[in-house]
């Protein structure tokens with residue numbers, strides 16, 4: 001539970017971050033005072049992040065050494081090899097451990113990892129084929145592993161208090177009885193997930209459907225997962241974590257490197273973009289309004305490809321795009337920018353032509369009809385001035401309280417309202433267990449890019465978004481929460497229970 005004492009502790013934490021040089025702390029103090037002040041309820045309006053604290057780039061630059069953009073290549077996370085292959089399942093093992101990584105070139109520093117790398121190894125799963133993975137916790141604090149977007153039994157979902165104690169292991173089973181999608185795994189331990197994920201406990205889980213090969217979307221080396229995070233660095237290249245410090249996390253990382261470059265051939269690529277940042281909202285633009293084709297969202301393929309020049313991405317969301325680099329002459333350098341921060345994310349360096357038998361068909365995944373909803377539930381995001389924090393339906397998270405009881409098999413419409421208008425902070429909602437359909441925003445049907453299945457949906461200040469989901473397949477307790485992890489880890493989370 002978040003208490004006033006814990007809130008005060010935030011101030012201590014902020015003060016404790018003064019390991020940075022004096023000049024930097026003086027420049028940062030104002031920022032931190034403002035941040036702490038916001039926590040106590042006197043905050044300013046949010047810009048691009050789901051916190052607040054704008055105009056802090058100067059302070060951040062004083063903390064971390066400047067890195068010239070496009071000076072390092074985009075690393076691709078390794079694919080995790082199974083430890084054994086059973087007739088109906090692939091078996092894996094991963095150790096959660098401290099490791100050293102040079103997120104900034106030449107400045108190796110401690111990070112938290114799944115298996116030793118800041119972006120954990122990619123797990124490649126097949127629809128209908130089980131994954132059994134044993135996570136060993138070699139850290140000195142509790143962990144819990146959640147597979148974001150997955151339809152799994154409650155005992156395997158990484159409920160925040162269902163933890164792996166230090167030195168112990170836990171085996172999670174993922175049935176993969178759901179449609180193909182770009183999922184990701186990350187820490188979800190009670191109160192610890194924000195810092196854990198920020199420091200590196202995240203990785204891709206690509207659930208693929210062999211039947212979708214016939215679509216001929218780019219694959220193999222032309223199918224690239226790209227994890228977007230942001231960070232604040234100390235002078236020695238180590239990550240600085242201060243809760244709700246989004247305004248100071250001004251270095252954008254793609255697969256754990258600051259504004260890297262990727263050499264691409266002149267052909268089509270499938271790019272799987274994941275916003276794994278705790279708080280940052282992106283609006284991605286390629287070059288000067290160059291065209292991208294969005295083919296998938298959180299829950300996999302869209303009904304049809306959507307040509308676009310801008311991809312919005314709130315924390316936890318995924319967007320898959322196809323970019324045809326054959327439209328550009330060899331030698332072209334195309335920058336993927338975040339237009340909200342004005343910062344570069346990644347540069348594509350267009351090289352030689354390569355054979356391309358891939359396609360983007362006009363129909364990707366036919367929309368299924370939704371069962372009729374039999375219940376409407378309200379989810380309200382608010383700011384509680386007495387508590388000094390964001391709440392869901394007026395309450396902070398209590399793992400022992402059930403906030404919503406849902407009959408198994410029921411289809412519900414959730415009406416999500418962001419009432420944090422006086423503070424004006426955007427939030428989003430991530431619901432475990434299900435993939436939902438977004439119906440409308442303030443009564444207006446959503447656009448084609450949001451027409452696929454989703455598990456995370458943005459809700460702007462003052463906005464009401466309706467989503468519809470069927471709660472079937474598993475019983476038990478799951479969480480729903482804002483995916484701004486600094487918010488959820490300090491209480492912006494609730495419990496639903498699916499009952500027979």
Ligand SMILES: [Cu+2]
Nearest residue numbers: 427482484487
């Ligand atoms: Cu939030």
